[in-house]
Amino acid sequence: MVEHAEHAERPAYPVGLRLAGRRVVVIGGGQVAQRRLPALIAAGADITLVSPSATPSVEAMAEAGEIAWTRRRYQDGDLDGAWYVLVATPDPAANSAASAEAEHTRTWCVRSDDAEAATAWTPATGRSEGVTVAVLTGKDPRRSAAVRDAIVEGLRDGSLASPHHRTRAPFVALVGGGPGDPDLITVRGRRLLAEADVVIADRLGPRDLLDELPPHVEVIDAAKIPYGRFMAQEAINNALVEHAKAGRSVVRLKGGDPFVFGRGMEEAQALAEAGIACTVVPGISSSISVPGAAGIPVTHRGVAHEFTVVSGHVAPDDPRSLVDWASLAKLRGTLVILMGVDKIGAIAEALVSHGKAPDTPMALIQEGTTASQRRVDATLATVAERVRSEDVRPPAVIVIGDVVALGTTQK
Numbered sequence: 001m002v003e004h005a006e007h008a009e010r011p012a013y014p015v016g017l018r019l020a021g022r023r024v025v026v027i028g029g030g031q032v033a034q035r036r037l038p039a040l041i042a043a044g045a046d047i048t049l050v051s052p053s054a055t056p057s058v059e060a061m062a063e064a065g066e067i068a069w070t071r072r073r074y075q076d077g078d079l080d081g082a083w084y085v086l087v088a089t090p091d092p093a094a095n096s097a098a099s100a101e102a103e104h105t106r107t108w109c110v111r112s113d114d115a116e117a118a119t120a121w122t123p124a125t126g127r128s129e130g131v132t133v134a135v136l137t138g139k140d141p142r143r144s145a146a147v148r149d150a151i152v153e154g155l156r157d158g159s160l161a162s163p164h165h166r167t168r169a170p171f172v173a174l175v176g177g178g179p180g181d182p183d184l185i186t187v188r189g190r191r192l193l194a195e196a197d198v199v200i201a202d203r204l205g206p207r208d209l210l211d212e213l214p215p216h217v218e219v220i221d222a223a224k225i226p227y228g229r230f231m232a233q234e235a236i237n238n239a240l241v242e243h244a245k246a247g248r249s250v251v252r253l254k255g256g257d258p259f260v261f262g263r264g265m266e267e268a269q270a271l272a273e274a275g276i277a278c279t280v281v282p283g284i285s286s287s288i289s290v291p292g293a294a295g296i297p298v299t300h301r302g303v304a305h306e307f308t309v310v311s312g313h314v315a316p317d318d319p320r321s322l323v324d325w326a327s328l329a330k331l332r333g334t335l336v337i338l339m340g341v342d343k344i345g346a347i348a349e350a351l352v353s354h355g356k357a358p359d360t361p362m363a364l365i366q367e368g369t370t371a372s373q374r375r376v377d378a379t380l381a382t383v384a385e386r387v388r389s390e391d392v393r394p395p396a397v398i399v400i401g402d403v404v405a406l407g408t409t410q411k
């Protein structure tokens with residue numbers, strides 16, 4: 001290896017190894033192996049680990065049959081037939097011996113303890129939508145990781161691969177935008193948003209993300225589609241179908257999760273009837289995240305082993321109500337009510353009349369996860385008055401149950 005020292009400053013030659021079915025030997029079962037093994041397993045390599053011990057995660061890979069494990073120290077000859085070897089034991093002498101064998105057998109060898117002595121370096125890698133990013137910066141793995149993160153994030157949120165260079169076919173996606181904070185949309189949702197030609201957005205959800213869209217993107221405010229109130233959903237469905245048929249990529253951006261009181265399935269069905277396939281991207285529902293943002297866990301060990309999410313948009317005595325308030329009053333867990341501000345007085349009365357304690361703690365969280373978030377606490381007995389005196393307005397998530405009393409205030 002001494003004769004190679006003059007080459008040390010030369011850049012490495014990047015290559016993608018196709019390891020499926022090929023023998024790879026990993027010497028040492030510690031943290032380095034734990035970090036590298038998942039990618040080797042994903043590549044389909046035929047992996048043998050040689051190590052007297054292993055971390056619990058590496059052990060689990062052996063138990064699952066993902067790797068073969070030879071439980072002893074490295075011995076000369078272990079690299080027989082290997083295409084690639086990773087040497088990462090805590091014993092420098094063993095590492096040197098293994099890498100000497102690799103040199104002798106002309107097997108590319110990564111060494112965790114001595115980059116100079118290695119014949120191969122592991123790049124910082126990441127994947128997004130079929131693109132593998134691999135970054136090498138010589139001797140600065142932190143910088144490699146930082147560059148990798150920046151590229152992968154740019155690919156994921158669409159800011160790097162500009163929509164103008166898109167090769168993807170037009171798509172229609174129902175995207176759950178989360179409760180309001182623009183950081184609480186999923187990575188996939190954000191990327192699709194960046195690739196859309198048309199965005200049909202709700203009043204709720206991450207409105208701030210719309211500001212980031214390039215000027216050519218047509219943003220349609222679903223609340224302002226000019227039809228009568230009861231026609232609104234049909235008009236949204238029609239707009240989705242029309243734009244999709246015109247070959248545009250359409251994102252229907254919805255608050256929270258598309259399938260939690262979001263009429264997402266009606267839109268998916270309307271598209272299916274028109275012969276248009278759509279992707280559904282789940283979102284963080286306000287029913288869990290808004291209480292959480294106000295410091296209220298919907299479950300807590302020893303306090304609540306269940307939570308139930310109901311719509312409060314029709315009063316309990318309304319014949320259209322599909323909610324069994326009498327049964328809900330008997331549950332011990334947490335009750336989360338969406339769309340319930342207007343009817344909360346009648347709802348609280350119904351719960352108490354069916355046996356729920358009037359002093360059951362509850363909280364209303366208005367505009368959760370946004371800059372205007374506020375929390376108003378009450379009990380079933382006081383809530384109607386509290387909502388009036390505090391002027392609580394929709395959108396608000398209402399949480400009823402002992403978990404309310406546990407909360408810590410969050411930033």
Ligand SMILES: C[S@@+](CC[C@H](N)C(=O)[O-])C[C@H]1O[C@@H](n2cnc3c(N)ncnc32)[C@H](O)[C@@H]1O
Nearest residue numbers: 256257260262285286338339367368395396397
């Ligand atoms: C039509 S539902 C849609 C729910 C949404 N699909 C979800 O998963 O969060 C609208 C209701 O969700 C609740 N909501 C949504 N976002 C909210 C937020 N940021 N703060 C408080 N409540 C919210 C309110 O109860 C509102 O009336």
